């Protein structure tokens with residue numbers, strides 16, 4: 240597992256990671272979210288000992304990265320899939336990594352198979368597509384069969400089949416009991432992949448919650464309704480001159496072609512209200528904000544601040 244405690248990083252007196260505290264637990268995929276520049280990559284680099292914290296610490300399986308006896312056996316990372324020696328073959332690249340970390344050579348073929356690159360093992364990396372490089376980066380992360388995995392934007396540049404592959408792989412790795420931390424800007428993908436979310440903005444922790452809990456807390460729930468006689472529904476929910484919907488404590492808005500979205504009440508109450516007023520409904524559906532909408536609502540302040548700051 241990864242334990243981050245009071246982690247802080249300043250560059251030239253500017254705080255880019257600000258007193259972060261959270262854990263990445265085994266057995267779950269933790270999504271790491273935040274607007275551009277929020278400090279996700281910096282946090283990951285601090286966990287991997289590639290940068291020194293100004294204050295606080297990040298521990299991987301109880302120790303700072305620099306004190307791990309066999310780092311690749313403890314934590315596998317995919318940070319920048321472009322940063323590979325193009326002249327090497329995929330097999331050569333992994334063989335070199337395995338040898339320099341005291342890992343058995345047989346792992347090279349195993350991980351190449353696991354990421355679907357067995358047939359490309361002998362080809363030079365410079366001829367690889369971005370998707371193939373991402374797969375090779377994942378292979379390198381898996382080489383030491385580590386209990387902790389850390390991936391920065393692993394689906395970048397992948398086609399739908401590749402994205403699906405990463406999703407299944409990460410979920411399988413977590414199901415095996417590993418701790419998986421993954422950052423991505425693709426919210427739909429995160430909603431499908433991550434059980435838990437850590438959200439940061441301007442270097443600070445904004446949320447640390449189960450994905451479903453995060454959406455419940457920060458997203459809105461609306462009830463969409465349509466009636467056989469739209470005018471009757473309009474009169475009930477939101478006549479502009481007289482607002483009977485408002486009288487019922489509902490917040491109703493007409494959305495398109497006679498459909499209304501109502502918040503502030505359970506669907507049962509809306510159905511009962513319609514029935515009591517002789518309004519026959521033919522559509523009533525609960526609509527919950529997506530992770531993207533919940534995320535945009537919660538990080539709006541953070542984004543505005545940065546837009547102002549850079550203006």
Ligand SMILES: Nc1ncnc2c1ncn2[C@@H]1O[C@H](COP(=O)(O)OP(=O)(O)OP(=O)(O)O)[C@@H](O)[C@H]1O
Nearest residue numbers: 250251255273274275276277278279280281282424
């Ligand atoms: N070596 C460095 N020197 C100075 N500033 C840096 C350095 N590394 C990162 N920063 C700054 O730290 C802030 C956080 O950057 P970081 O890359 O961690 O954000 P991020 O959340 O990963 O963003 P993105 O989603 O765009 O990848 C940015 O303002 C960046 O310019």
